Amino acid sequence: MDINLIYRIAGLGIVIAxxxxxxxxxxxxxxxxMLSLAGVIIVLLWIIQLIGQLFRDVExxxxxx
Numbered sequence: 001m002d003i004n005l006i007y008r009i010a011g012l013g014i015v016i017a018x019x020x021x022x023x024x025x026x027x028x029x030x031x032x033x034m035l036s037l038a039g040v041i042i043v044l045l046w047i048i049q050l051i052g053q054l055f056r057d058v059e060x061x062x063x064x065x
Contacts, residue, residue: 005050009043 016039023032 012039
């Protein structure tokens, strides 16, 4: 498992949390929620790519048998 992915997810989470806090304090709750949703979608796309790579690796292992 690549530790860089964990750092990217954590970094994105921290940035999103800070921006969400600022937007909420400014009275822009709707934009803050959309920003949080965008962050979740980005992380899900990263995870989906990893799952796709996992399936390709499993297929490669069993193709040799």
